[in-house]
Amino acid sequence: MAKLNFGGVEEHVVTREEFPLQKAQEVLKDEVVAVIGYGVQGPGQALNQKDNGINVIVGQRKNSKSWDKAVADGFVPGETLFEIEEALQKGTIICYLLSDAAQIEYWSKVKQHLTPGKALYFSHGFGITFNERTGIVPPAEVDVFLVAPKGSGTSLRRMFLQNRGLNSSFAVYQDATGKARERVTALGIAIGSGYLFETDFKKEVFSDLAGERGTLMGAVQGIFAAQYDVLRKNGHSPSEAFNETVEELTQSLMPLVAENGMDWMYANCSTTAQRGALDWWKRFRDATSPLFEELYESVAKGDEAQRSIESNSKPDYREKLEVELTELRESEMWRAGKTVRSLRPENN
Ligand SMILES: NC(=O)C1=CN([C@@H]2O[C@H](COP(=O)(O)OP(=O)(O)OC[C@H]3O[C@@H](n4cnc5c(N)ncnc54)[C@H](O)[C@@H]3O)[C@@H](O)[C@H]2O)C=CC1
Ligand SMILES: CC(=O)[C@](C)(O)C(=O)O
């Protein structure tokens, strides 16, 4: 593994140079990789592996939208697409990519097919870390590991098609065959990761749950809404409020941050903007820190996992989510955003 310096701290990472695709193909040549579940990660990981020449099959409930999607994506019923049980039986590596809540429901079936030498693969540390709540305790004779792409399965696929790679974390929880590390690294490369950084199941799930509730998804919407509302209350039009809150950030400034860091984005803005941003960012940090502390504690206590299990195990969970997503979509800010997006020249 390459030893790299991350801001003064040395860490080990697996790069595509040291573990090229040919090596991954070689390691996986006698395996049948069964991707169970075809939601968001399922398609990204299964299609990338298929295009990378890995022997991959999909297991999904028949008569579901996801089954039809798998067919549309080129998986063939009876050849590379099966009912979940059949795929579990055929697979030597089981990629358990049902939603974290559904993994609990199917566990007793999965367990039956985990014969010695097989491997159980996750893309999240959830099921294992919170096993007192999920009941997911694998038999000792199988390898157990994870590769967690740090982004949406949709991006994993898109970036692969653009010859880019999303970074992933990986972890080995149980090495029964002595080959767990080699297997998980090969899978990480095969699904299209750019590079792989090592973690453990607990660290992966704690950081992931905190991140998605925090800056990646929850906090960002909260900060957008707060600023938008203040601008609107002070007489600014929806388009002005939306442009100064979201559009400028996603279209102009975040791409600069992605390319070369925050200081570089700042340096490409006016001295007026820089003065103000340098003065205010620490106040925003200090104002939100207590909330991030509270969030991390809630994750570490298992409360976030419990809430997710309870709400996502209900039969009507999809309808309920859709109600809340609709509320977001129909808020003035995001309706204004829809019009603003339609005006982008490339959308005309
Ligand atoms: N969504 C993403 O891009 C990311 C997801 N992950 C992890 O990957 C794993 C899979 O997540 P997603 O792709 O988001 O899952 P998802 O929520 O899209 O569900 C995956 C599949 O499970 C099926 N499913 C849901 N409930 C079911 C039930 N009761 N019975 C049978 N099938 C059921 C769905 O039909 C779907 O095909 C999870 O561990 C998640 O935390 C990790 C990184 C990013
Ligand atoms: C996309 C991702 O990595 C998330 C936000 O953690 C998730 O979908 O669970």
Ligand SMILES: [Mg+2]
């Ligand atoms: Mg994540």
Ligand SMILES: [Mg+2]
């Ligand atoms: Mg997540």
